[in-house]
Amino acid sequence: MVLGQRPAVTTAMRHARRSYVIPASAQTSDDSPDEATLAILKPDLLANPFTVASILDEIHSHNITISRRKQVHWTWAQAGEFYSEHRERFFYQRLLGYMTSGPILALELRAPQVIARWRQLIGSTHPARMRINNPTCLRAKWGLTDTRNSFHGSDSSESAAREIAFVFSSLKT
Numbered sequence: 465m466v467l468g469q470r471p472a473v474t475t476a477m478r479h480a481r482r483s484y485v486i487p488a489s490a491q492t493s494d495d496s497p498d499e500a501t502l503a504i505l506k507p508d509l510l511a512n513p514f515t516v517a518s519i520l521d522e523i524h525s526h527n528i529t530i531s532r533r534k535q536v537h538w539t540w541a542q543a544g545e546f547y548s549e550h551r552e553r554f555f556y557q558r559l560l561g562y563m564t565s566g567p568i569l570a571l572e573l574r575a576p577q578v579i580a581r582w583r584q585l586i587g588s589t590h591p592a593r594m595r596i597n598n599p600t601c602l603r604a605k606w607g608l609t610d611t612r613n614s615f616h617g618s619d620s621s622e623s624a625a626r627e628i629a630f631v632f633s634s635l636k637t
């Protein structure tokens with residue numbers, strides 16, 4: 465191109481400019497600011513890369529941004545600290561055995577009201593009940609048992625901040 469001379473605007477360039485416009489279908493009508501939550505894909509899901517890919521696609525299809533991701537294999541102590549509020553519950557040892565049985569994929573999700581929306585997408589704790597009451601939720605589709613329920617989602621903004629710091633702080637994991 466000769467210096468000082470403007471390039472001709474080609475059809476391809478017009479198309480490239482248009483592609484920066486976010487399609488109406490991808491825009492959210494919710495004007496509330498983004499919030500963040502911690503999602504975890506638990507070890508049974510990580511055993512199959514195609515399962516993980518399909519779940520990540522489903523997350524994107526809901527206009528939820530994955531702002532950070534980290535695959536990690538927790539030690540018993542790390543899982544114990546993350547779930548310390550359940551220390552006295554009957555399923556605690558079983559839960560730690562599950563969460564240390566293989567790598568997990570931790571995701572920081574961002575979108576308006578994403579804490580509630582992610583928990584709605586995964587459904588409540590018990591997969592067998594979800595298969596009856598909410599068959600399209602993720603735990604109904606992928607969860608195995610009450611403990612091996614395949615997903616985690618922070619339950620409040622305070623938990624989300626604490627859990628995101630726990631997972632993404634290099635000092636802890």
Ligand SMILES: Nc1ncnc2c1ncn2[C@@H]1O[C@H](COP(=O)(O)OP(=O)(O)OP(=O)(O)O)[C@@H](O)[C@H]1O
Pocket residue numbers: 550555559588589610611612613615616617618619
């Ligand atoms: N009644 C139960 N029997 C067996 N395991 C359980 C039971 N309740 C909870 N768990 C296990 O402990 C995890 C943490 O329990 P919690 O009550 O916080 O459930 P949740 O909010 O549905 O799940 P999460 O915190 O992982 O998103 C559950 O995800 C599940 O793996």
